[in-house]
Amino acid sequence: MTLLRNVLVACVALEHLGFLVLEMFLFKSPAGRRIFRTTPEFAAEAAPLAANQGLYNGFLAAGLVWSLVAPEPLAAPLRLFFLACVLVAAVFGAATVSRRILLIQGLPAALALVLTLAA
Secondary structure: OHHHHHHHHHHHHHHHHHHHHHHHOOOOOHHHHHHHOOOHHHHHHHHHHHHHHHHHHHHHHHHHHHHHHOOHHHHHHHHHHHHHHHHHHHHHHHHHOOOHHHHHHHHHHHHHHHHHHHO
16 A cells, blocks of 8 residues: 555656646647647746746645655655645636646545555
8 A cells, every 4th residue: 555655646746747847848838738728828928827836836746755755754744745735736726727627636636645544
């Protein structure tokens, strides 16, 4: 169960590193516009906001990676905190932007959180 939990936590961290890249560097690209369903004009204007959001996603990824490499007395609360942050962000994103966020971002975090709490 520990291995599965760590794999899920690593997947959530990698997902958020991907969000960092999309939001900070690819937001205005054709791929970024297709993923976020934006026009070139909107993407150009919103790029600074997306970059800021990408930076926060990087912080979530860093915290999750930290929880994987930290010694166990510290690792468990780190996992709980950063997975809970991801889950809250997913719920908020689903409520304010798109329900897809709950599946893409929230489901993996929720599964990792359940395994963390079960351990």
